[in-house]
Amino acid sequence: MELRRFRTDLHIHSCLSPCGELSMYPRQIVERARAAGLDIIAVSDHNAGDNAAATARAAAGTPLTVLAGMELTSEEEVHLIGLFESADGLRPVQTAVAGKLPPAPANYKFAEDQVIVSATDEVTGFHPGFLMGATALTLHELVELVHRHGGLAVAAHIDRESFSVISQLGFIPAELAFDALEVSPRMTIAEARATLGADTRFPLVSFSDAHRPEEIGRAATDFLLAEPSLAEIGKALAGADGRRIMSS
Amino acid sequence: MTLAELVERLDLKVFAGKAALQREVKGGYAGDLLSDVMAHSRKDDVWVTIQVHPNIVAVAVLKELASIVVAHGREPAAETIERAEAEKVPVLGTGMNVFEFVGRLHELGIKGS
Numbered sequence: 001m002e003l004r005r006f007r008t009d010l011h012i013h014s015c016l017s018p019c020g021e022l023s024m025y026p027r028q029i030v031e032r033a034r035a036a037g038l039d040i041i042a043v044s045d046h047n048a049g050d051n052a053a054a055t056a057r058a059a060a061g062t063p064l065t066v067l068a069g070m071e072l073t074s075e076e077e078v079h080l081i082g083l084f085e086s087a088d089g090l091r092p093v094q095t096a097v098a099g100k101l102p103p104a105p106a107n108y109k110f111a112e113d114q115v116i117v118s119a120t121d122e123v124t125g126f127h128p129g130f131l132m133g134a135t136a137l138t139l140h141e142l143v144e145l146v147h148r149h150g151g152l153a154v155a156a157h158i159d160r161e162s163f164s165v166i167s168q169l170g171f172i173p174a175e176l177a178f179d180a181l182e183v184s185p186r187m188t189i190a191e192a193r194a195t196l197g198a199d200t201r202f203p204l205v206s207f208s209d210a211h212r213p214e215e216i217g218r219a220a221t222d223f224l225l226a227e228p229s230l231a232e233i234g235k236a237l238a239g240a241d242g243r244r245i246m247s248s
Numbered sequence: 249m250t251l252a253e254l255v256e257r258l259d260l261k262v263f264a265g266k267a268a269l270q271r272e273v274k275g276g277y278a279g280d281l282l283s284d285v286m287a288h289s290r291k292d293d294v295w296v297t298i299q300v301h302p303n304i305v306a307v308a309v310l311k312e313l314a315s316i317v318v319a320h321g322r323e324p325a326a327e328t329i330e331r332a333e334a335e336k337v338p339v340l341g342t343g344m345n346v347f348e349f350v351g352r353l354h355e356l357g358i359k360g361s
Contacts, residue, residue, distance in 0.1 A: 076299060076301050138301070138325070139301075161283075162281070166283055167281050167282075167283045167284075168280075168281060168282060168283075168299075169282050169301055169303040170282030170283050170285070170286045170303055170306070170307050171282075171303065171306070173301075173302065173303055
């Protein structure tokens with residue numbers, strides 16, 4: 001099978017994330033992603049996946065592939081990106097995580113910033129959960145949860161001074177089976193490799209962590225794949241069957 | 249002051265490292281970001297945290313800390329206790345929150361840098 005390059009950004013927040021701009025609705029995300037030359041994206045909102053299906057539908061009929069993601073918060077306050085082939089694949093993890101989030105404080109003001117939308121950008125509801133909270137699941141349990149449901153587990157923005165596996169836990173525990181580590185747009189992969197030293201046993205990828213439309217694709221990773229799918233990206237991260245990371 | 253005295257005076261729970269309680273405490277540090285603790289804690293410090301991940305033991309070994317105190321009634325993970333026993337790192341516990349507990353340490357003359 002012929003392999004080709006797919007430009008990929010799998011860490012994009014929609015208007016469901018309390019910190020994501022309200023202008024991050026499905027058609028806008030799809031349009032910006034295409035303008036940025038991306039072939040594969042994922043919406044990865046904090047601890048919820050309610051806009052994943054709508055974003056995939058908004059891209060129907062375009063060359064853009066939309067995978068489903070979530071940026072999960074562990075008990076240790078480490079951010080982990082869980083990636084799935086589709087919103088259906090994401091759902092069991094979303095349900096499991098919803099039951100492990102603390103209740104929102106009485107004066108929680110951000111529910112109105114947690115907007116659920118349709119593929120045509122209509123507001124269909126607001127997420128009542130405490131999405132910026134930490135789940136009661138350890139990082140180890142979250143990685144296992146993602147893997148049990150066929151997903152890929154990527155440690156988010158490992159170079160950041162908060163919410164990264166290194167900031168929270170000092171170094172990457174030996175037993176954690178990440179599929180990749182994400183470097184934020186602040187740092188190049190080469191810089192990250194030099195800084196990390198012994199922790200570079202995992203593949204490094206770079207995604208945008210976009211919270212605003214203009215940030216989509218500001219960092220991305222090129223994969224050599226047979227087709228734009230999560231399974232193919234999994235192979236590339238493992239360096240299997242000729243699939244590989246080309247550059248970030 | 250030794251850890252044994254500290255355990256006695258502040259009524260601490262001993263989760264691990266009973267055999268090493270004669271160790272002397274020279275100072276203290278508090279924090280839950282292990283990267284920060286690795287950068288700023290000092291040898292023979294008592295380290296107060298609510299983090300219970302097994303990596304806390306590795307940080308204590310690396311920095312030669314006198315002990316870890318897990319605050320606010322949190323229970324270390326089973327693996328944390330196992331590793332602490334293997335590394336002979338005392339892991340103590342208090343029901344007090346970090347702020348309260350650090351205040352008590354100051355009263356006993358244990359200061360930060």
